[in-house]
Amino acid sequence: MAAIPQPSQSSFTQFSRITSIKKLAESPGLTSVPSTYAFTNCPNDQAVSEDPEDSIPVIDFSLLTSGTPEQRSQVIQELGQACKDWGFFKVINHGVPESLMEAVIEGIRGFFDLTDEEKKEFEGKNLMDPIRCGTSFNASMEKVFYWRDYLKAFVHPEFHFPNKPAGFSEFSMEYCKRTRGVARELLKAISESLGLEPCYIEKAMDLEKGLQVFVGNLYPTCPQPELAMGMPPHSDHGLLTLLTQNGIGGFQLQHNGMWVNVNAMHNSFLVNIADQLEILSNGKYKSILHRAAVNKKATRISLVITNGPSLDTIVNPAPELVNNGNDQPAYLGIKYKEYLKCLRGKNLDGKGNLDRVRV
Numbered sequence: 001m002a003a004i005p006q007p008s009q010s011s012f013t014q015f016s017r018i019t020s021i022k023k024l025a026e027s028p029g030l031t032s033v034p035s036t037y038a039f040t041n042c043p044n045d046q047a048v049s050e051d052p053e054d055s056i057p058v059i060d061f062s063l064l065t066s067g068t069p070e071q072r073s074q075v076i077q078e079l080g081q082a083c084k085d086w087g088f089f090k091v092i093n094h095g096v097p098e099s100l101m102e103a104v105i106e107g108i109r110g111f112f113d114l115t116d117e118e119k120k121e122f123e124g125k126n127l128m129d130p131i132r133c134g135t136s137f138n139a140s141m142e143k144v145f146y147w148r149d150y151l152k153a154f155v156h157p158e159f160h161f162p163n164k165p166a167g168f169s170e171f172s173m174e175y176c177k178r179t180r181g182v183a184r185e186l187l188k189a190i191s192e193s194l195g196l197e198p199c200y201i202e203k204a205m206d207l208e209k210g211l212q213v214f215v216g217n218l219y220p221t222c223p224q225p226e227l228a229m230g231m232p233p234h235s236d237h238g239l240l241t242l243l244t245q246n247g248i249g250g251f252q253l254q255h256n257g258m259w260v261n262v263n264a265m266h267n268s269f270l271v272n273i274a275d276q277l278e279i280l281s282n283g284k285y286k287s288i289l290h291r292a293a294v295n296k297k298a299t300r301i302s303l304v305i306t307n308g309p310s311l312d313t314i315v316n317p318a319p320e321l322v323n324n325g326n327d328q329p330a331y332l333g334i335k336y337k338e339y340l341k342c343l344r345g346k347n348l349d350g351k352g353n354l355d356r357v358r359v
């Protein structure tokens with residue numbers, strides 16, 4: 001059989017607009033990454049901490065909802081500590097059925113297996129289009145691409161979702177509803193951990209109409225994982241992000257200046273503080289930098305749910321957290337919709353978007 005030529009940078013970029021890394025990764029005999037995917041100072045080279053992963057805080061969700069008052073206040077205290085020290089924690093006993101998580105992950109796999117023709121319908125053009133799929137992060141802007149395909153859908157306050165493959169939308173709708181419940185309960189406990197009323201965040205952020213975004217990420221196997229990146233270091237834009245994955249590691253978070261590998265425990269959520277919660281807490285809790293590494297052995301799928309304020313909410317530091325109104329707030333108020341618009345047409349860039357509203 002004739003060898004199939006590997007796409008070089010020139011042939012690859014000349015070919016057409018890049019629509020999927022999956023297709024490239026599946027090219028027979030691919031042994032190196034095209035230069036358009038190779039980072040010269042690849043962040044994956046940076047030291048990854050030997051910190052035992054088991055030092056990451058674990059929150060038992062069931063004790064928040066059905067523990068004794070003492071157990072609940074103990075967990076709220078642990079949660080506050082986790083938010084301060086890590087900006088990140090694992091949530092166990094959350095009540096979302098594992099079979100539902102798995103069905104959604106398989107739905108994501110099935111979505112990326114659709115033909116280009118079928119996926120085209122869901123491409124979307126603008127950041128605020130309720131359904132978008134594509135590759136890298138902002139492929140029209142980037143010089144070097146990320147080894148990632150994605151599907152994004154706005155699932156609350158209105159549910160938008162691709163109608164293929166069969167069953168994907170139904171499972172996802174249920175999953176989004178369940179995870180919204182978990183996020184709300186965690187945000188109540190986080191309010192309390194900040195010394196605020198339990199419903200403070202819920203009310204101030206208008207969670208009844210809160211924007212929830214579903215993100216399915218696919219990271220195919222990569223012949224040179226040391227050169228490519230799944231997703232660069234970034235923080236998330238909402239209040240709280242819930243992530244789960246298909247049993248394949250790759251999520252890394254920054255802690256004390258070092259990158260820490262996080263392999264999800266069975267049937268748990270990886271939860272991180274996002275930018276709007278940093279603003280609201282006046283920097284008491286910080287959004288964390290995280291990234292996705294790729295690997296040679298197995299395709300990784302992550303299922304990411306971002307939970308944010310309603311689009312029209314102006315997010316301000318809670319006056320109670322600005323030294324009872326005596327100090328200057330550390331962040332300017334900004335409408336969530338505007339915050340998201342600032343991300344438009346940008347590369348993912350650490351916490352650059354948040355820096356714009358820092359006083």
Ligand SMILES: O=C(O)CCC(=O)C(=O)O
Pocket residue numbers: 215217231236250251252290291292302304
């Ligand atoms: O796939 C991952 O591990 C990270 C994904 C992520 O950070 C995101 O989609 O915002």
Ligand SMILES: [Fe+2]
Pocket residue numbers: 234235236290
């Ligand atoms: Fe993220």
